[in-house]
Amino acid sequence: MLGSNRTVEAGLSGEAKLIIYALDCPAGVRMQLETMDLPVYGYQGMGKDLGSACGKPFSVAALAIIEPGDSEIMALQREIRGVEA
Secondary structure, three states, X not given: OEOHHHHHHHHHHOOOOEEEEOOOOOHHHXXXXXXXXXXXXXXXXXXXXXXXXXXXXXXXXXXXXXXXOOOOOOHHHHHHHOOOO
């Protein structure tokens, strides 16, 4: 799920499994995300870079992982929590 508002909503509803935000994510949104009781990862790039990493031609300030499928994205969750794979 892409976008700050939708990511905050997914985090608050418990729908998100992992949240990722860009360096230039608005401070107010970042503060909301960082207080949620789920893994939150600060992407070390700007929103345009995060958007590009998602295959999108636009900037993405924040995104929520709802269903990881077959990807390895949830390895970030283990990294954030300090758990070995």
